[in-house]
Amino acid sequence: MPDTLRKTALNPVHRLLGAKMVDFGGWDMPVEYSGLIAEHMAVRTGVGLFDVSHMGDIQFRGKGSLEAVQHISMNDASRLQVGQAQYSAMLYPQGTFVDDIIVHKFSDNDYLFVINAGTREKDYNWVRSQAARFDCHVSDYSDFYTQLAIQGPKAQETLQKLTDVNLSGIKFYWFAWGTVCGLPNTLIARTGYTGEDGFEIYIPSDALTSERVWNEVIEAGREFGILPCGLGARNTLRLEAALSLYGHEISDTINVFEAGLDRFCKLEKGPFVGSEALKSVQAAGGPVKKLVGLEMVDRGIARDGYKVMDPSGKEIGTVASGSPAPFLKKNIALAYVPGAFTELRTEVAVEIRNNPVKAKVVPIPFYRKPKKT
Amino acid sequence: MAYPTNYRYTREHEWIDADGKSASVGITDHAQDSLGDIVFVELPKVGDKVEKGKVFGSVESVKAVSDLYSPATGTVTAVNEELTTAPEKINTDAHAAWIMKMELKDPSELESLLKAEDYEKYVKEETGH
Structure with a gap:
């Protein structure tokens, strides 16, 4: 080691x-x-x-904190109350992901981003470069x-x-x-x-x-x-729970609409890094590929990176994450496929060691926690 | 767990237990431990010809898939169907949970495989502890 x-x-x-x-x-x-x-x-x-x-922790402090947070994250932090957190993401100008984050509002002038481990340095450098023109201090408290x-x-x-x-x-x-x-x-x-x-x-x-x-x-x-x-x-x-993992469902080549995270993206809040590109995607009729949930119908386990094919054997997409689901006791996967294959119950195949194995599109999340009684 | 001294072992972590020309094949305790919870075993078919060093099936844990390499050349005479519904038997007792039985073409082939103590040494070197 x-x-x-x-x-x-x-x-x-x-x-x-x-x-x-x-x-x-x-x-x-x-x-x-x-x-x-x-x-x-x-x-x-x-x-x-x-x-x-x-995991990393980046704190914003000072009068310009909210403005900076709004500029570099896609959710609307102005809706947060003190003591509240929200799922969000930092985007590149082309609308793809720097990382997904959780934004915590400590006070009107004090916010915390919790970020992923593998992207800590990249994220911190990105935040520093993007927040430089705002009246706030950015500190890396990860360690x-x-x-x-x-x-x-x-x-x-x-x-x-x-x-x-x-x-x-x-x-x-x-x-x-x-x-x-x-x-x-x-x-x-x-x-x-x-x-x-x-x-x-x-x-x-x-x-x-x-x-x-x-x-x-x-x-x-x-x-x-x-x-x-x-x-x-x-x-x-x-x-x-169909939660995204950086490098799998989200990355610097996948945009917000493709990842199906538009409900956390508030284009109406005003311009932010990535918003222009996303509006263009929207104007052009939406994303070409989309993330869907797959459940294996026949025996076989889909793994990250495996090919997804249509019933005739034509390659149409890729598995982003695949695994046996220990609680659901099914073999499940999140996969990117073209729009024509996103309807529930659409039949597709996953290529598992050169053999097409039948799978179908199912609703995500695969698992939802039971409501409290 | 102790490695049975009457078995022979491959560097790909299979064991073979031979009696004359008939033999049972499984994966080692070290292999099951590295894989973690095993959830799927792809078995060969009875009558399949298998070749020493060639893939004859696979085992999958929750997080990984691993090919199975035949320790010897011969013909599959039985497969352990129980592993289709209870693959975790490999986790609980890897050295008893055989995957296939085979008729050996040439039992002397096994001489080139590792003995228990050499396999144990090999595993220690490979894992660095």
């Missing part, structure tokens, strides 16, 4: 737990601990704990936080044991500040990347604090069968 791999503060904990480690975008990260399927199921039925400290995701129907009960904040008062995609494991002013956000209810907390990134909080969360979740979860389960969970 090259020494250049970056490590989170919890790296020794993952190794002690016997996790299988992989190089993920230059980070030495756990892919699984006890087993991907068990970890996936823990999040769907109980609770799971993820180290997501490799200052250990970010833990506590996800699953039992996430609230687990975390509630460790904080004085009334968690039931935090709505989905809202956040609060409070004491967690004795740490004052901790950011607690009801966000995640699993399609499940859950929280993400941001604590100081020193090894001692990180390990202590990790262990306290595990202890608090023990009665609910909590499992530490790796990137393997994180990927299958997000795929069941």
Whole structure:
């Protein structure tokens, strides 16, 4: 293993737990601990704990913050209230993705972007260059936080044991500040990347604090069968929920309409980086290819990059992400296909080791969390 | 997990257990551990001719697909249909969960394969611990 791999503060904990480690975008990260399927199921039925400290955090401060945020992200941050977060994305002028992000409004002049690990440097440089003409300070706080995701129907009960904040008062995609494991002013956000209810907390990134909080969360979740979860389960969970992953469903060659993320893109808010190009795409009649959900009809597993074909065997598209879905117990995929193949129940084929295997277009998300009773 | 000393092993992580001209083939404990939860096994057909070092099927875990390479040349005499519905048997006991049985063309072919202790050494070198 090259020494250049970056490590989170919890790296020794993952190794002690016997996790299988992989190089993920230059980070030495756990892919699984006890087993991907068990970890996936823990999040769907109980609770799971993820180290997501490799994600980045960029803060905007100053009078011009909102203006800068509006200029470089596609959702409308002016609609946010203090304590609220929104899914958004940064775009290139051609309407394709720099990265998808979560924008948090700390105060009128203070916003936080949570960004992906593999694109941290690129994102930060992009933000700095794009925000330069606005009256605000941009800071990269990525290395200052250990970010833990506590996800699953039992996430609230687990975390509630460790904080004085009334968690039931935090709505989905809202956040609060409070004491967690004795740490004052901790950011607690009801966000995640699993399609499940859950929280993400941001604590100081020193090894001692990180390990202590990790262990306290595990202890608090023990009665609910909590499992530490790796990137393997994180990927299958997000795929069941049809959440985009940079480099797969979204990239610098895929635009917002193709990715089906137009509901997070507010062209009416006024000009922003990428908006002109997107208006042209719209004027030209919309995107040529679109992201669809596929379910394998015949036996076979679609994988990232496999070819999609029409029933006659003609190549029409590509699988962006494909995998067995551990909770749904089906083989599913997100794929880019031409507009003519996006109708539900359209029959297509995925080429699996030179054999066409039958699949059909199904609604996404594949999985929706049950409504609270 | 201990590697049975009466088996022979390939560098592609298959095992073969031979008795005269008939043999069983599976994947090693190391292979199942690296793959993780196995969800799919593509079996050969009874009567298929298989060739040493050539692909005869595949195993898939949630996150990866891995080809199966035949440890020897011969003819498939049985396939473990149980793995179609319960592929996780390979995770629970890789050295008992045979994938195919075969009639060997030349049992002396196995002499070039790794013995248990050499395979263990090979795995340690490959994984670096």
